[in-house]
Amino acid sequence: MSSPAEASIDIDPAAHAWFDQARLGMFIHWGPYAVAARHEQVMLRETMAPEHYERYGDYFDADLFDADALADAAWNAGMRYAVLTAKHHDGYCLWPSALTDWSVSRTLGGRDLVREFVNAFRARGLRIGLYYSLLDWHHPDFTIDGVHPQRGGDVDALNVGRDIARYRAYLHGQVEELLTGYGAIDYLFFDFSYGEGRNGLPGKGAETWDSETLLARVRELQPGILVNDRLEIPGDLVTPEQQMPMGTIGEAADAPRWEVCQTLSGSWGYDVTVGQRRSSRQLLEQLVTATAQGGNLLLNVGPDARGRLEPAAATVLDDFATWFALHARTVHGAGPAGLGPGQAGVTATAAGDRVWLHLLHWPHRHLVLPGLRGRVRFARFVHDGSEVALAPHRDTADLMNEHTVFRVPADAEALVLPITPPDVLLPVIELHLTA
Template identity: 40%
Template sequence: MTEQQRTFREGWKWFTDSRYGMFIHFGPYAQYGRGEQVLFREHLDQQEYARQACEWNPAFFDAELWAYTARKAGMKYACLTTRHHDGYCLWDTKTTDYSSAKQAAGRDFVREFTEAFRKEGLRVGLYYSWIDWRIPAYFDGPEKDPEGWAVMKDYLHAQVEELVTNYGRIDHFFFDGVWPRSAEDLDSIRLVERMKQIQPDILVNNRLGLSPEEKAHADGGGGSGDSDVLGDFGSPEHVIEPDQHRLWESNQVTTWRLWGYTNGERWRPADLLLDMLCECAEKGGASGGNLLLNVGPQPDGQLPPEFVERALQIGQWLEVHGEAIYGSDGGNLTEFITYGRQTMKDNYLYLIIRFWDGRPVLRLADLVTPVRSVTLLTTGQKLEFRQEGDVLWIEGLPKERPTALFPVIRIECEGRPETNQWGRERLWTGDPARIADWARSRGTSVYVDGQPR
């Protein structure tokens, strides 16, 4: 890693320390209550959609309340859809009158968002869609309509430059909707260079267009790409897949599928959402591993109560157990899937227990570092323990689950927690010879006693 890369990494440390952010899909599509892509997916009349978009006026939009909720939920940053695929802009842009500032709402929602979230001490991110379903030139491209495409590209670049110039420090920028254009069509690499001239520490995601030259891509469907050239962080959606080349965050919905507000959508329970956060932290390590958890506000601007309820449950859990998530540097040290997940930080190993079995003793295999102390972080109770070789026995656990969500046990070691071969090599992986040796300790035959007949 070069000295410049180390500097960048230090400037981005807030990202890996945060682990948890709020994604906000908000726009006139909320009026339909059928997700953020209703215009395209239902092939609606373009002019009628535009008429309703221009009349949209979310009277109860309160960015300060959004920001307060995000902070109480334990989130450390937020990303707002400034313009989704329908082309409607949530800021006071000079490039078009199709915006919240020029139409019925008469408000610059991006300004209200950035100011309110900074006031709560949260980092600020902006989402921007390359695609605009209203404009034929985007789909005809430079081959079929070179003049129209040139105008379209200038429009896109001008809007992005407005967003990174007019709203103070922007920490995080999320492109989307690149299909069917390439990085060369979009001139996205040059645009990102310009963005970083204006915002030197900004983190830009990897959805910058298919590039034959770079042999990398990041499409609107969340591909991670296979190069560390295009984009600072990977942005898989609906899945938790670590990106081997860069920082990464998993984009997930709180509902079953859709991002924008949807009438009748089913909601995922708080424990499932928390497990996503824990999985991201467990898999993240020093290369990232964040959860960007989405909410689609109601058409009047209020956060859905179902979201708020779940978010605050997770926030209360983080108030007690946050040290196992924030600033953690990965986990999954030993085989622990039969109980839950693990994270680490410095000399600490955290056991995040999804499946509390009510037994007074927990056996943790394959931790080879000497242990100094064990604490049930959930209650602060010091726990008795004994270490026999590479097996740790934790004693005195309560029969009843001490929290409605996941109890956490903190293990303090004498040094960085380390494991053995069994911890490094898991089921279906590693050297099968170790499994043969383990099986041989029983015997070699198919009979109960393992002895040949």
Template identity: 40%
Template sequence: MNCYRENSCEREDRKMYQFNREEYEKRMQWFVNARFGMFIHWGLYAIPARGEWVRSFEEIPKEDYMKYFDEFDPVDYDPKKWAKAAKEAGMQYVVLTAKHHDGFCLFDSKYTDFKSTNTKCGRDLVAEFVEAVRGEGLKVGLYFTLLDWYHDDYPHYGDRNHPMRNNPAYKNDNRDFSRYVDYMHNQIREICTNYGKLDLLWFDFSYDDLNGEAWRATDLVNMVRELQPGVIIDNRLEASGVGYGSMATGNPKPYHGDFVTPEQIIPPEGIKDVNGNDLYWESCVTMNGNWGYHATDNFWKPSQMLIKKLVECVSKGGNLILNVGPDAKGNIPDASQKILSEIGTWMKKNKNSIYGCGKAGIPKPDNGRLTRNGNKLYYHLYENTIGPMPLIGIKKDQVKSIRYLATGAEVPISTSWVHTDYPDIVFADLGPNPILPDGVDTVLEVTLKD
């Protein structure tokens, strides 16, 4: 493997980079308002149906993996159904794996034959996807891996992730990593040129010595910004699910990510930079235990849990992008569809407590969470209390109104004698029923006086 060596000119270029806060906040505005998105991991790996890392985990040689290329023909592929499912679940953006680590492209690239247009399918699946997502009024995102286990110039033997990492027959003596990076840049140029306006580019991922300028990341981001000026980019040109990237240091590099990408975890207290300022972040989460379709993974997170995790992300100032892994025919699994539908039922009534919301600046209540949008506080109640409901963190003379968000029904401020000992706390009178109207999350919208 040819290791990257940075020179003084490249170091000087990075010193000259000036972060523009105004431009940054402008391009991030839709992302912050959206709060909820759909991730779609889909490719050849849906056929073996053992997850998207199957070729690496099982150390499958290229020639053995090619049978899935020969077989690929997703006869039920209809991205309009995917986009509609996302819209009905209350999601505001959708990100598709245009290319995953196995190197197979769902788009028509002129730089490889390993693409969907050369399969029985014979279609540019990305082109159909972006049109369908835009058709539902959603923001369009494409995932593009920095890794490529198909390309001959990508490190094989000794690499931490490559399927042939343990096979000495695949040593790297004649591999030219710079030639691979040229190939990668060319494909990203295609992605940024051939599919109209992109709202989000989700790069994945850096590891070991392969990070930052090993990918020629400054040149890459400059190209992307030129072709897609408003696009949002994640932080994985310099990090992975581990590490926040240079935005967190207070000294962003030219290829800094616009948001941090915690994976399969929600940060315990949100994410801040070294100066204590909030960073934008998006927690990427699977519905079961795999990103790509896995036929025997039935450990599904229930919708009730995922609704509360969405609320948790927003209450900590973050987004949630929830994954689906369509099967080999192009169908979102029934279990995922059911979960999405149930989330959508809750979102239709309570979306105002999610969209445009963030941290409340008030301590988390014992029985739920808090989100906020301006002068509106949203108390997410997961369980009832004994007696009237305490609304910790506000005073009675601050309250303009209290309503059930789902119905708009007024909730009076309690005047009961039982909370006489707590004159500084506002108590809401939810009535005599000990069962909350929504057993998953009952939301009180508290409007504060100007």
């Protein structure tokens, strides 16, 4: 294997431009934990030994999984890339790995769920991402640590005979399988490093995984690939989970590429115990807010053990599809508008001479646009193309109507809005600006 120096690759910035155009992706968490149906980390939460957890692999059928239908749903919902958990922390592989039988080879007769995903989503035009967990709670050489299901036992005794070097070779070998068996892979999502340790026990980080060598090999095998930030060394993008980054990290010229990874309910895998769920409107607000800050949203779904989406997830995708059918141009290929602070409850995206105002809160009659005096050639709603009027400039006092006339600030334009908002999930106004 080549050294990191020998394997270094100069990445053409254009190779990653697709990510900045896409803005919305689908995250798919799927594996035997869907049989347990009570969180993807049920093995950890319930401190299960591998031999106890294995029964879920024995009953993981995936018999109703239709990759083509899921790819269609993702595309229609505005998603332009997708990331599948090829292996999660439980170690189960959704492809028939030559390095273990803890995989689809065990119960699905060698059926390759990774290949089904890759072929279907690629054919539909989506970019392909694979998630690979650096952890493996099933592997006999993965040493017990502070985030291991068996951390409450006699750790020293449990670690006798375990060899992290052997596990590291296994990890590198499996990544090589994924990057050589499925054609071009656009995005590799590693998860995760914790070198600082947890629960009073040592952690695992860049040295454990030999991250420098691993990343170099990844770039040798797939020179144009996008790699996230969880090897404990710099990657191509940062990936916060279930929260929006503070501030506007995407608007600076040297800002890192980023995406926020979000669930519908707080659980990544199929979970029938979940009570509260995020609404389609909440998730759409997160998407346009991320786009306005130069970031992406990676929205998760967790199919059940037979491969179907739960009704709540299907509803979100349907709602997104309805909205994107009319509003796609306000997200795809768009980015920060650079207008500075504006009226509360509005996020602005832009491309070329167009600015799109996503109205998170419906204004009372007027929408003020600071700094745009004389620059708005035309304004309209995106959903139906209907005109939105500009408020007249009133630079002198109107003594007869001084309490009722709306005065536009000196540097601003203002739009006159109907009292009732349009009947769409999230209204958007398009501005045509002068240079």
